[in-house]
Amino acid sequence: MGSDADASRPSPPIGAPSATNTVLELDDVSVSLGGRTVLEDVSFSLEAGEFCGLIGSNGAGKTTLLRLVLGLVTPARGTVRTPLGGRGPKIGYVPQKISLEPDMPLRARDLVALGLDGHRLGPGRRGPAQRAAVDEMLEAVGAARFAEARVGNLSGGEQQRVMIAHALISRPRLLLLDEPLANLDIRAGQEVVRLLAHIAAEQHIGILLSAHDMNPLLPVMDRILYLAAGRAVSGSTDEVVSTETLSRLYGQRVEVIRTHGRVIVVAGTDAADPTHDF
Amino acid sequence: MPSPSAAVTASLAPVFEPGFFSSGPVHVALAVGGIVAIVSAAVGVFTVIRGQSFAGHSLADIGTAGGSAAVWAGVSTIFGLVAFNVVAAGVMELIGIRRPRGRDLATGIVLGASLGLAALFLYEDTISSSTTGATVTVLFGSIFTLAPGTTTIVAVLGAVSIALLALLYRPLLLSSLSYDLAAARGIPVRLVGGGFLLALALAVSLSAVTIGAILSTALLIGPAAVAERLTRRPARAIAVAAAVGIGSVWIGTLIAYDSTVWLGGESLPVSFCIVGLVFVAYLASGLIARALPERRLERRPGARDALALPEVD
Ligand SMILES: Nc1ncnc2c1ncn2[C@@H]1O[C@H](COP(=O)(O)OP(=O)(O)OP(=O)(O)O)[C@@H](O)[C@H]1O
Numbered sequence: 001m002g003s004d005a006d007a008s009r010p011s012p013p014i015g016a017p018s019a020t021n022t023v024l025e026l027d028d029v030s031v032s033l034g035g036r037t038v039l040e041d042v043s044f045s046l047e048a049g050e051f052c053g054l055i056g057s058n059g060a061g062k063t064t065l066l067r068l069v070l071g072l073v074t075p076a077r078g079t080v081r082t083p084l085g086g087r088g089p090k091i092g093y094v095p096q097k098i099s100l101e102p103d104m105p106l107r108a109r110d111l112v113a114l115g116l117d118g119h120r121l122g123p124g125r126r127g128p129a130q131r132a133a134v135d136e137m138l139e140a141v142g143a144a145r146f147a148e149a150r151v152g153n154l155s156g157g158e159q160q161r162v163m164i165a166h167a168l169i170s171r172p173r174l175l176l177l178d179e180p181l182a183n184l185d186i187r188a189g190q191e192v193v194r195l196l197a198h199i200a201a202e203q204h205i206g207i208l209l210s211a212h213d214m215n216p217l218l219p220v221m222d223r224i225l226y227l228a229a230g231r232a233v234s235g236s237t238d239e240v241v242s243t244e245t246l247s248r249l250y251g252q253r254v255e256v257i258r259t260h261g262r263v264i265v266v267a268g269t270d271a272a273d274p275t276h277d278f
Numbered sequence: 279m280p281s282p283s284a285a286v287t288a289s290l291a292p293v294f295e296p297g298f299f300s301s302g303p304v305h306v307a308l309a310v311g312g313i314v315a316i317v318s319a320a321v322g323v324f325t326v327i328r329g330q331s332f333a334g335h336s337l338a339d340i341g342t343a344g345g346s347a348a349v350w351a352g353v354s355t356i357f358g359l360v361a362f363n364v365v366a367a368g369v370m371e372l373i374g375i376r377r378p379r380g381r382d383l384a385t386g387i388v389l390g391a392s393l394g395l396a397a398l399f400l401y402e403d404t405i406s407s408s409t410t411g412a413t414v415t416v417l418f419g420s421i422f423t424l425a426p427g428t429t430t431i432v433a434v435l436g437a438v439s440i441a442l443l444a445l446l447y448r449p450l451l452l453s454s455l456s457y458d459l460a461a462a463r464g465i466p467v468r469l470v471g472g473g474f475l476l477a478l479a480l481a482v483s484l485s486a487v488t489i490g491a492i493l494s495t496a497l498l499i500g501p502a503a504v505a506e507r508l509t510r511r512p513a514r515a516i517a518v519a520a521a522v523g524i525g526s527v528w529i530g531t532l533i534a535y536d537s538t539v540w541l542g543g544e545s546l547p548v549s550f551c552i553v554g555l556v557f558v559a560y561l562a563s564g565l566i567a568r569a570l571p572e573r574r575l576e577r578r579p580g581a582r583d584a585l586a587l588p589e590v591d
């Protein structure tokens with residue numbers, strides 16, 4: 001699946017630094033939080049234009065890994081390299097949850113505009129060019145309909161789209177999304193995944209998207225970074241999502257079952273009993 | 279033939295009791311009150327957005343300690359207020375943690391310590407006969423009896439507070455929404471938060487001088503709460519809050535002045551009039567907001583429901 005995605009992907013724009021297209025590199029990174037090792041010896045790299053799923057169950061360390069990339073968590077060992085100058089408009093981030101007060105005087109479009117210039121000092125005046133960029137972005141994520149509404153009054157899924165627009169409008173090279181599908185229904189989830197895959201290819205952005213279920217991402221993922229038991233494996237979906245690789249990661253026998261275009265990972269040798277726990 | 283302005287003055291005579299416009303203290307009160315209303319409104323909108331009303335209220339109480347210490351030391355109350363509030367804001371930021379709950383705890387700790395000091399100084403002020411009325415001044419303000427130099431000090435400190443807010447405007451908005459979101463943009467969130475606390479400390483000090491420590495929260499939060507109901511944009515919210523604040527302070531001052539005549543010698547406390555008007559505005563804004571439809575689903579031309587994407591399969 002990775003190979004035909006490669007064929008359809010446009011080559012990098014002429015003049016772009018072609019020597020290295022790596023937007024993120026983790027080298028043997030370990031993270032401890034509150035005295036506990038949450039991530040151990042994670043190595044991983046991401047190229048511009050790649051769509052990578054960050055998969056793991058609750059508490060596996062997905063949020064921690066994304067915050068690590070942003071420099072909001074410091075590694076106990078190892079190095080994190082982003083050749084984009086670290087935090088700033090070159091890295092877009094959609095946090096897992098942000099709680100917005102319902103009555104806050106801030107429209108959806110104001111939040112998107114802050115993605116453009118929120119880091120600048122002064123009140124700033126936004127000209128027609130900026131307004132057009134905000135409109136275009138709202139349109140692209142399907143949020144134009146509620147652009148004028150108070151952002152705190154929007155539903156979880158609507159806020160999710162506004163947040164994606166906020167992250168994308170500064171034209172980042174790396175986009176980190178923490179469980180963006182959690183608040184969306186299946187159809188909306190598919191739409192967002194397709195949109196992101198489209199953007200990754202078109203604008204040559206590296207995307208790292210976390211989810212506890214890999215299935216909605218299967219059609220678009222170029223790569224997967226799978227977290228379990230504090231450790232990680234990465235590679236193409238076919239390499240990673242196999243009985244051998246995941247059994248080694250979990251440190252016990254797990255079974256990968258492919259059925260009806262879905263992937264199910266179950267514990268133990270008794271594959272017929274998916275309720276068997278780990 | 280009477281000039282038009284004379285005619286207007288004559289027709290408004292029942293409203294503006296004799297001497298209102300020629301009284302020196304009234305001029306000072308209107309000028310200082312106007313500045314304080316604008317500063318409180320602008321800072322108040324961010325205070326409400328950030329959910330830091332408790333910090334705002336606490337700084338007012340902490341200001342009580344500063345004000346009473348100033349009276350005890352024989353210096354102008356405003357210096358005591360500003361000094362205590364700025365230091366308190368700094369300490370809150372130092373021990374504050376990034377979550378709102380942590381901020382509240384930090385605020386509460388600083389507040390508790392300061393109230394102890396306030397009790398001490400107010401006690402000292404009360405038993406020393408030379409400063410009778412100090413308690414009343416500190417707690418309820420003194421808009422009609424401001425020292426002559428106060429207007430300048432208030433204008434300068436007010437300008438500092440507004441300038442700080444203008445400088446931090448966008449990073450402050452973003453970090454008020456989410457720590458992680460702002461930090462991901464490279465915004466030094468704690469520095470921005472500290473800058474805001476400084477602006478808040480100045481705003482609260484100024485309103486404590488005018489309408490007193492006890493009521494300054496009303497001027498900080500009230501107009502901002504009104505604005506939040508009436509508009510969806512942050513910049514407009516500041517404008518609406520400023521208008522409500524100025525309106526309340528000026529009309530409140532007028533009512534308090536006039537009340538001397540109506541009540542034959544007695545008068546309504548000016549702070550009571552101002553805060554009463556803020557409250558009336560808040561009640562009215564609820565009715566207005568209910569009448570205004572939230573145009574949530576109003577479509578803009580060309581707006582589409584679905585994503586603007588080519589079908590893949
Ligand atoms: N500040 C902290 N102190 C101690 N432990 C922490 C801290 N933050 C996270 N952890 C622990 O680290 C582990 C990984 O947390 P993380 O939030 O990264 O998981 P996640 O994969 O994002 O989970 P979810 O799917 O529930 O969002 C969890 O076991 C969590 O309890």
Ligand SMILES: [Mg+2]
Binds near residue numbers: 062063
């Ligand atoms: Mg998480």
